């Protein structure tokens with residue numbers, strides 16, 4: 001029997017992780033990436049695996065999916081480390097959501113009651129308990145919620161690991177190769193690239209992040225409704241005596257420590273199209289928000305400022321699953337949650353592609369919820 005072949009368009013964390021899971025199952029898979037893998041949103045992300053800290057009064061299915069993905073992450077990370085030989089810095093210190101004035105504490109308490117009602121693993125901490133855990137927090141902190149199961153990873157190491165693991169498992173990665181169009185008129189899919197001859201495959205996985213609308217040849221009713229949502233983010237260098245262990249989240253910023261001493265501080269959320277400029281206002285607002293929670297960052301060295309474009313869908317939820325034409329599998333629209341959701345997206349998408357069936361876990365996020373996508 002002829003081997004089934006998959007071409008993944010886009011080598012971000014989503015495309016690569018699906019490719020890895022397929023290659024691990026012995027499938028023939030090729031990832032095509034316009035630049036180098038993982039250098040767009042997936043590089044810039046903070047790496048928070050935040051299921052409890054982010055849950056809100058809406059988008060409940062999304063946070064249930066985040067929670068399921070978070071449950072998969074420890075194994076996913078271990079398997080990736082063993083397949084690639086690369087440590088992804090999985091950190092299980094937990095997340096502190098802090099309130100730095102009375103109004104913020106009232107809002108935090110309302111959120112906490114909601115989290116508790118829905119069985120999220122969270123704990124209310126007083127000011128003293130909070131400062132005992134993280135002495136570098138501002139003494140103005142009023143209270144906090146500890147989400148002990150909200151972990152973090154170093155997404156750049158995950159990208160390196162995925163790149164290596166795909167190759168070790170026999171997958172192919174073509175970098176510096178732009179997919180211009182696809183031709184769906186034959187029985188197989190012809191993938192047309194700039195400066196190369198066509199690749200023919202049984203199916204494509206469209207995982208081109210914020211650029212997923214730009215591939216020609218995809219019928220307009222199958223084009224996923226995604227747009228870029230700009231995020232600016234900074235990297236500081238922690239130096240003794242300064243120390244943070246938990247991820248810290250407040251109303252205006254978050255801080256994510258890495259084991260190698262970097263401290264990721266983010267992030268803006270801006271509707272600016274494909275604009276990737278760093279701005280004084282963006283950097284100022286992130287630093288102000290972070291400094292109000294952790295004044296000690298004032299003297300830390302600023303290592304870098306980066307900009308990423310989150311793939312935001314029309315309803316801010318991922319778009320994952322088969323289209324009307326089942327040779328087109330979409331995996332995009334992960335918006336602020338692509339790192340945490342990469343585990344469940346990859347595991348369930350690979351199962352779905354192997355079996356030809358839709359994933360019940362991902363059914364809520366199917367492309368078919370957008371009427372015009374007309375998926376059977």
Ligand SMILES: Cc1cc2nc3c(=O)[nH]c(=O)nc-3n(C[C@H](O)[C@H](O)[C@H](O)COP(=O)(O)OP(=O)(O)OC[C@H]3O[C@@H](n4cnc5c(N)ncnc54)[C@H](O)[C@@H]3O)c2cc1C
Nearest residue numbers: 010012014034042046047048179209231308337338339340
């Ligand atoms: C500032 C910031 C902080 C974030 N923090 C977090 C966080 O803490 N936790 C979390 O879960 N998520 C976070 N996110 C969200 C997360 O980064 C994204 O949801 C995720 O990276 C999306 O991955 P992706 O693979 O879909 O997209 P991308 O990483 O953007 O990858 C898409 C790839 O497709 C390639 N491509 C595009 N067009 C073509 C083409 N025609 N041919 C070939 N290749 C093409 C691009 O070059 C790119 O490499 C954050 C995002 C930002 C910007």
